[in-house]
Amino acid sequence: MELTKEQIQQVERYLDKKNFDFIDLKVEVLDHMVSDIESFLVNNYTFENAFKITVLKWDKHFKDTSSFYFGLQYYESKIVVKKAIKIFRPFYFIYLSAYFLPILFLKNTSIIFPKKTIYLLNGFLNLITAVFLIYLIFIMVKVIKSKVKTTYRFILRTQYLGMIFLVIPLFIGNHFNDKGNLNAVFTGFLFGGFAVTYICHHFYKKHKEAIKKYQIS
Amino acid sequence: MGNQKLYKGSLQTIILKLLESNDKMYGYEITQKVKELTKGELKITEGALYPALHKLEADGLLDVEVAKVGNRLRKYYKLTESGSKETANKLAEMQEFLKTMQHLVNPKFSLE
Numbered sequence: 001m002e003l004t005k006e007q008i009q010q011v012e013r014y015l016d017k018k019n020f021d022f023i024d025l026k027v028e029v030l031d032h033m034v035s036d037i038e039s040f041l042v043n044n045y046t047f048e049n050a051f052k053i054t055v056l057k058w059d060k061h062f063k064d065t066s067s068f069y070f071g072l073q074y075y076e077s078k079i080v081v082k083k084a085i086k087i088f089r090p091f092y093f094i095y096l097s098a099y100f101l102p103i104l105f106l107k108n109t110s111i112i113f114p115k116k117t118i119y120l121l122n123g124f125l126n127l128i129t130a131v132f133l134i135y136l137i138f139i140m141v142k143v144i145k146s147k148v149k150t151t152y153r154f155i156l157r158t159q160y161l162g163m164i165f166l167v168i169p170l171f172i173g174n175h176f177n178d179k180g181n182l183n184a185v186f187t188g189f190l191f192g193g194f195a196v197t198y199i200c201h202h203f204y205k206k207h208k209e210a211i212k213k214y215q216i217s
Numbered sequence: 218m219g220n221q222k223l224y225k226g227s228l229q230t231i232i233l234k235l236l237e238s239n240d241k242m243y244g245y246e247i248t249q250k251v252k253e254l255t256k257g258e259l260k261i262t263e264g265a266l267y268p269a270l271h272k273l274e275a276d277g278l279l280d281v282e283v284a285k286v287g288n289r290l291r292k293y294y295k296l297t298e299s300g301s302k303e304t305a306n307k308l309a310e311m312q313e314f315l316k317t318m319q320h321l322v323n324p325k326f327s328l329e
Contacts, residue, residue: 005288025267027283028244028292032263035245061264082268087275214283214290 001041003034011037014055018062022080023214024150029079033058070158083151091199098195099165099188106184113180125175129190132197133166139204148215152207159203162196165189224259228269230311231261233278233296233304241282241295244270270294278303
């Protein structure tokens with residue numbers, strides 16, 4: 001037994017009340033809830049009773065939660081955070097490796113660069129860092145302007161603090177210590193910043209793809 | 218019902234196998250199909266199903282398609298090319314696992 005347009009709108013209103021407006025998830029959650037209600041109607045339940053039972057079953061998935069992967073200050077519905085963790089986990093390890101591997105490498109090696117090369121390398125690294133930073137700010141502005149919520153947008157919002165990894169080395173300007181070695185901590189920052197930019201680029205692309213895919217009516 | 222924990226590690230394989238046999242399916246349909254095939258022994262909750270589907274989608278093993286059905290939109294999942302290959306691998310792994318378990322729990326009746 002299929003639900004009427006008005007009955008489906010009632011389920012949608014419940015989701016809106018829960019602030020569950022992530023377009024990449026809403027389609028399937030709404031469809032699943034409606035299918036649940038329809039299965040009760042087949043067994044002679046009234047719509048009101050079927051709706052109540054279904055809401056009781058789904059309510060726990062809309063409770064706000066956070067995760068260590070994104071920072072405990074970022075809250076969203078459990079179902080959104082669960083999806084975000086599943087898709088973000090491999091990138092989290094890229095990010096950690098990008099930060100720690102250069103530090104470990106540079107702490108255990110001693111490559112001394114001549115003064116002339118240091119001058120050129122500093123210029124090159126500052127230029128690259130500036131380009132990455134500008135691109136990251138560009139993504140940030142685009143995502144803030146985009147009012148459509150997707151799980152990818154939630155992930156992006158949690159990554160902006162990573163910008164600090166690009167700002168600090170750029171602000172310091174010198175990537176080498178007095179002996180002519182690459183500064184391990186700043187290099188870690190730099191690679192961490194590159195990783196954050198890559199991650200934001202990836203999820204911004206996914207965010208745009210999701211909008212294209214789900215914004216049909 | 219007490220077996221739910223045993224099935225947990227096989228959820229992705231179950232989903233892949235179902236999609237291999239059914240071309241495309243939506244979330245609710247998967248839960249009902251599993252319930253039907255196992256005569257109610259295995260009930261996949263939405264809390265377990267969707268994270269598994271989203272992981273498979275993120276890994277590029279599933280593709281999604283949205284279609285209008287009646288008064289609402291429906292999201293269908295189907296296998297990608299690499300999803301079909303992975304299904305064959307996962308099923309082979311599962312067969313191996315079952316054979317090993319058979320040796321362990323019931324050595325007298327094992328196939329070899």
